[in-house]
Amino acid sequence: xxxxxxxxxxxxxxxxxxxxxxxxxxxxxxxxxxxxxxxxxxxxxxxxxxxxxxxxxxxxxxxxxxxxxxxxxxxxxxxxxxxxxxxxxxxxxxxxxxxxxxxxxxxxxxxxxxxxxxxxxxxxxxxxxxxxxxxxxxxxxxxxxxxxxxxxxxxxxxxxxxxxxxxxxxxxxxxxxxxxxxxxxxxxxxxxxxxxxxxxxxxxxxxxxxxxxxxxxxxxxxxxxxxxxxxxxxxxxxxxxxxxxxxxxxxxxxxxxxxxxxxxxxxxxxxxxxxxxxxxxxxxxxxxxxxxxxxxxxxx
Amino acid sequence: xxxxxxxxxxxxxxxxxxxxxxxxxxxxxxxxxxxxxxxxxxxxxxxxxxxxxxxxxxxxxxxxxxxxxxxxxxxxxxxxxxxxxxxxxxxxxxxxxxxxxxxxxxxxxxxxxxxxxxxxxxxxxxxxxxxxxxxxxxxxxxxxxxxxxxxxxxxxxxxxxxxxxxxxxxxxxxxxxxxxxxxxxxxxxxxxxxxxxxxxxxxxxxxxxxxxxxxxxxxxxxxxxxxxxxxxxxxxxxxxxxxxxxxxxxxxxxxxxxxxxxxxxxxxxxxxxxxxxxxxxxxxxxxxxxxxxxxxxxxx
Amino acid sequence: xxxxxxxxxxxxxxxxxxxxxxxxxxxxxxxxxxxxxxxxxxxxxxxxxxxxxxxxxxxxxxxxxxxxxxxxxxxxxxxxxxxxxxxxxxxxxxxxxxxxxxxxxxxxxxxxxxxxxxxxxxxxxxxxxxxxxxxxxxxxxxxxxxxxxxxxxxxxxxxxxxxxxxxxxxxxxxxxxxxxxxxxxxxxxxxxxxxxxxxxxxxxxxxxxxxxxxxxxxxxxxxxxxxxxxxxxxxxxxxxxxxxxxxxxxxxxxxxxxxxxxxxxxxxxxxxxxxxxxxxxxxxxxxxxxxxxxxxxxxx
Numbered sequence: 001x002x003x004x005x006x007x008x009x010x011x012x013x014x015x016x017x018x019x020x021x022x023x024x025x026x027x028x029x030x031x032x033x034x035x036x037x038x039x040x041x042x043x044x045x046x047x048x049x050x051x052x053x054x055x056x057x058x059x060x061x062x063x064x065x066x067x068x069x070x071x072x073x074x075x076x077x078x079x080x081x082x083x084x085x086x087x088x089x090x091x092x093x094x095x096x097x098x099x100x101x102x103x104x105x106x107x108x109x110x111x112x113x114x115x116x117x118x119x120x121x122x123x124x125x126x127x128x129x130x131x132x133x134x135x136x137x138x139x140x141x142x143x144x145x146x147x148x149x150x151x152x153x154x155x156x157x158x159x160x161x162x163x164x165x166x167x168x169x170x171x172x173x174x175x176x177x178x179x180x181x182x183x184x185x186x187x188x189x190x191x192x193x194x195x196x197x198x199x200x201x202x203x204x205x206x207x208x209x210x211x212x213x214x215x216x217x218x219x220x221x222x223x224x225x226x227x228x229x230x231x232x233x234x235x236x237x238x239x240x241x242x243x244x245x246x247x248x249x250x251x252x253x254x255x256x257x258x259x260x261x262x263x264x265x266x267x268x269x270x271x272x273x274x275x276x277x278x279x280x281x282x283x284x285x286x287x288x289x290x291x292x293x294x295x296x297x298x299x300x
Numbered sequence: 301x302x303x304x305x306x307x308x309x310x311x312x313x314x315x316x317x318x319x320x321x322x323x324x325x326x327x328x329x330x331x332x333x334x335x336x337x338x339x340x341x342x343x344x345x346x347x348x349x350x351x352x353x354x355x356x357x358x359x360x361x362x363x364x365x366x367x368x369x370x371x372x373x374x375x376x377x378x379x380x381x382x383x384x385x386x387x388x389x390x391x392x393x394x395x396x397x398x399x400x401x402x403x404x405x406x407x408x409x410x411x412x413x414x415x416x417x418x419x420x421x422x423x424x425x426x427x428x429x430x431x432x433x434x435x436x437x438x439x440x441x442x443x444x445x446x447x448x449x450x451x452x453x454x455x456x457x458x459x460x461x462x463x464x465x466x467x468x469x470x471x472x473x474x475x476x477x478x479x480x481x482x483x484x485x486x487x488x489x490x491x492x493x494x495x496x497x498x499x500x501x502x503x504x505x506x507x508x509x510x511x512x513x514x515x516x517x518x519x520x521x522x523x524x525x526x527x528x529x530x531x532x533x534x535x536x537x538x539x540x541x542x543x544x545x546x547x548x549x550x551x552x553x554x555x556x557x558x559x560x561x562x563x564x565x566x567x568x569x570x571x572x573x574x575x576x577x578x579x580x581x582x583x584x585x586x587x588x589x590x591x592x593x594x595x596x597x598x599x600x
Numbered sequence: 601x602x603x604x605x606x607x608x609x610x611x612x613x614x615x616x617x618x619x620x621x622x623x624x625x626x627x628x629x630x631x632x633x634x635x636x637x638x639x640x641x642x643x644x645x646x647x648x649x650x651x652x653x654x655x656x657x658x659x660x661x662x663x664x665x666x667x668x669x670x671x672x673x674x675x676x677x678x679x680x681x682x683x684x685x686x687x688x689x690x691x692x693x694x695x696x697x698x699x700x701x702x703x704x705x706x707x708x709x710x711x712x713x714x715x716x717x718x719x720x721x722x723x724x725x726x727x728x729x730x731x732x733x734x735x736x737x738x739x740x741x742x743x744x745x746x747x748x749x750x751x752x753x754x755x756x757x758x759x760x761x762x763x764x765x766x767x768x769x770x771x772x773x774x775x776x777x778x779x780x781x782x783x784x785x786x787x788x789x790x791x792x793x794x795x796x797x798x799x800x801x802x803x804x805x806x807x808x809x810x811x812x813x814x815x816x817x818x819x820x821x822x823x824x825x826x827x828x829x830x831x832x833x834x835x836x837x838x839x840x841x842x843x844x845x846x847x848x849x850x851x852x853x854x855x856x857x858x859x860x861x862x863x864x865x866x867x868x869x870x871x872x873x874x875x876x877x878x879x880x881x882x883x884x885x886x887x888x889x890x891x892x893x894x895x896x897x898x899x900x
Contacts, residue, residue, distance in 0.1 A: 160801075160802075160805065161802070176548070177544045177545065177548040177549055177552055178544065179548075180545040180547070180548050181548060182548050182551045182552055182555075183552070185555060188552075188555055188556070192797070193797045193798060193801070194797075194798050195798070196496055196796055196797070196798070197492070197493045197494075197496070197556070198493060198494050198495065198496070198519055200556065201460075201493070201553075201556045201557075202460075202461070202522075204552050204555075204556065205460065205541070205544065205549050205552050205553055205556075206540070206541065206544060207544060207548075219798055222802075240806070241805070241806065244777045244778065244805065244806060244807060245777065245780040245887070247780070247883075248776065248777040248779075248780050248781060248782050248807075249777055249805050251782045252777055252782055252783070252788075252804050252805050253801075253805055255782075255785060255788055255804075256788070256797070256800065256801045256804065256805075257801075283547075287545070476848065477844045477845065477848040477849055477852055478844065479848075480845040480847070480848050481848060482848050482851045482852055482855075483852070485855060488852075488855055488856070496796055497792070497793045497794075497796070497856070498793060498794050498795065498796070498819055500856065501760075501793070501853075501856045501857075502760075502761070502822075504852045504855075504856065505760065505841070505844065505849050505852050505853055505856075506840070506841065506844060507844060507848075583847075587845070
């Protein structure tokens with residue numbers, strides 16, 4: 001709960017996590033790959049950092065579908081903050097260790113049958129995930145090696161570049177309306193910045209999930225490769241981006257994204273209130289229950 | 301004139317039209333198709349409402365080319381308001397009963413040789429048409445079964461989805477500059493939201509009319525089908541959109557369009573003044589006269 | 601220096617250049633082609649004006665690569681102002697007299713090892729070039745008959761229409777980050793208006809230079825033709841655009857571009873300060889020196 005509480009503050013997480021100690025990396029060899037583990041024993045995210053290249057790989061490993069629970073988001077934000085503070089880390093690849101799925105997005109169990117306080121805390125963590133990733137100084141590449149609906153799609157769109165496995169059984173999109181819920185304005189803004197206004201209007205209203213080839217066609221992903229080449233291609237992409245001087249790339253990135261980020265930063269509290277009052281409605285809770293029961297049946 | 305006067309008020313039209321009575325539909329059978337007729341004997345718009353599907357079809361039937369006269373626009377707005385207030389009506393298809401044309405757009409006779417007061421009243425009705433359609437809670441589909449220049453194109457762009465007859469003799473676009481007049485900012489905004497900034501810049505300046513295949517390519521329409529399948533395809537599309545929960549779709553639609561709508565709502569009076577002072581200029585009136593004479597010759 | 605000083609003022613340049621005299625064109629014959637030369641003996645821009653068509657052609661002739669030096673920009677702005685004031689001149693084609701290059705963009709020698717005052721004066725001239733071209737009442741067409749990186753790409757994007765030579769050895773793009781510098785917000789805005797947000801984000805960060813066919817695909821240029829047909833095609837394009845009534849086209853163009861122009865106009869001084877403090881940094885000066893040395897070696 002200490003980690004969760006930290007999300008309530010604007011100041012950095014790391015400063016409050018002295019028990020985590022330093023990064024724990026040893027500069028022995030430029031090819032040494034150091035694996036981070038947070039103090040938590042059940043880590044939902046594994047970070048491999050290659051000091052020789054300056055590139056970290058985040059493996060999401062939260063079975064079964066890398067749902068964004070409050071614990072997951074907290075761990076994600078702490079990892080981001082560690083990497084961001086490390087001058088040697090210039091690039092980040094996000095991928096999944098789970099089969100067939102990149103991430104299923106927000107964990108519905110954090111919104112169903114929970115107190116308004118809990119829902120608000122959860123939403124603040126979702127905001128924080130997006131803010132940290134969309135404003136990252138690192139080159140960020142999504143290695144989308146499985147389906148990526150809703151919040152999973154958001155995470156991918158929030159990166160600088162998207163490589164997806166060319167498997168027609170995978171899909172990606174902001175499908176919130178299909179569940180009877182609504183993507184907030186900053187999900188929408190991120191999508192408009194990625195695929196333009198018209199495609200966003202139609203796909204957000206219909207909650208469209210796109211096949212990889214459709215996603216490529218509308219610009220929702222940048223590149224398709226065979227499933228077993230997603231990570232290697234992501235590594236090559238990061239290398240290409242890192243050939244650009246960091247300061248020029250970072251200023252340019254900030255110039256492209258600042259307005260969108262400021263919009264949420266200046267209205268976080270109102271956005272949380274808006275989410276809480278929406279999600280705690282009886283009709284919405286009923287929609288979530290029906291969806292959860294449908295999921296149970298499918299798995300049963 | 302009572303109907304026209306009603307357009308001057310912000311409050312709903314129906315409240316002032318007690319003589320129109322209720323919708324006049326009888327809930328006898330779910331497959332019953334009820335045809336509405338406004339109190340006016342010479343109806344310019346025929347509305348078929350299918351209670352079993354919740355979908356209404358508006359047939360524009362104002363010979364020869366469904367021009368948006370003040371009477372037409374007044375009738376359109378009243379029909380929209382009726383449908384919007386009917387909880388059972390969730391989808392709307394707009395199509396034409398005239399051969400070869402969807403709509404030729406604004407009726408030039410309402411702007412040529414008319415008083416500033418009349419021009420202002422007319423422009424307010426054009427604004428109202430756009431506001432009602434762009435902010436509609438219904439799923440709106442344009443079944444474009446003929447040419448659709450200027451205001452006709454605007455009406456189509458204002459819907460949620462556009463299906464056009466794949467007939468190379470038909471065309472669609474905002475061709476105002478070719479007539480020496482100018483599309484106002486909210487026509488422009490609607491087009492930018494549909495096809496993006498660059499395509500809008502080039503096509504508005506040149507007043508480009510696109511063939512159906514060109515229109516599909518730039519995203520001005522969403523789908524092409526043979527002429528005799530436009531309406532059935534529109535019906536299938538509406539069905540697909542109505543599978544999404546109304547409240548989630550409506551909130552999402554509003555989020556996508558609110559900013560554009562607010563821009564006109566907050567400057568309607570200035571926009572009217574701007575239009576009136578432009579259209580009543582001698583040079584513009586001369587352009588309109590030349591255009592009308594050209595039309596006469598073409599038909600003669 | 602008088603010309604340069606004039607750039608500091610908001611009022612027109614010509615009013616302060618009485619020594620330049622009138623345009624020096626004689627209305628003898630409608631097919632007469634008059635060549636302008638500015639008072640400067642070493643003209644960097646040659647303007648051919650065809651009174652019969654109302655179209656001027658600007659030939660950039662500043663060896664070796666039409667770099668935008670302060671002198672070049674000053675001459676460009678004066679030429680623009682002359683043409684703009686001439687009611688008979690309705691269209692402008694910009695092209696290069698140098699082989700293989702349209703323009704290499706900003707002259708680095710104006711930013712390297714120069715005083716803050718000089719850098720500020722230079723930047724004001726770059727702003728003025730863009731403001732004059734982006735807000736021009738004339739139809740402006742870029743006849744891109746060679747490579748067009750950085751500021752050269754900006755000049756092309758600032759026109760109404762872009763025709764490029766279909767030679768795979770030519771390239772175009774805003775490649776500033778590759779040099780360790782950053783395109784300012786109005787370069788970015790111009791690119792977003794041309795190719796959209798996502799393509800701008802990726803190409804500005806990577807400093808991508810596109811081949812003509814790639815540039816066509818993303819919408820960075822509008823048309824590709826064989827190298828020897830660039831100018832004739834540009835002439836045909838201007839003719840097509842001039843078929844539209846000037847006043848309607850001009851109002852429409854202003855409507856599309858006003859917001860972007862106002863953004864710079866209302867923050868010119870801050871933008872200059874921002875540029876000066878950035879470009880005079882030791883680290884940036886070092887980047888520029890390395891780039892200049894690389895250029896020397898390449899040519900040597």
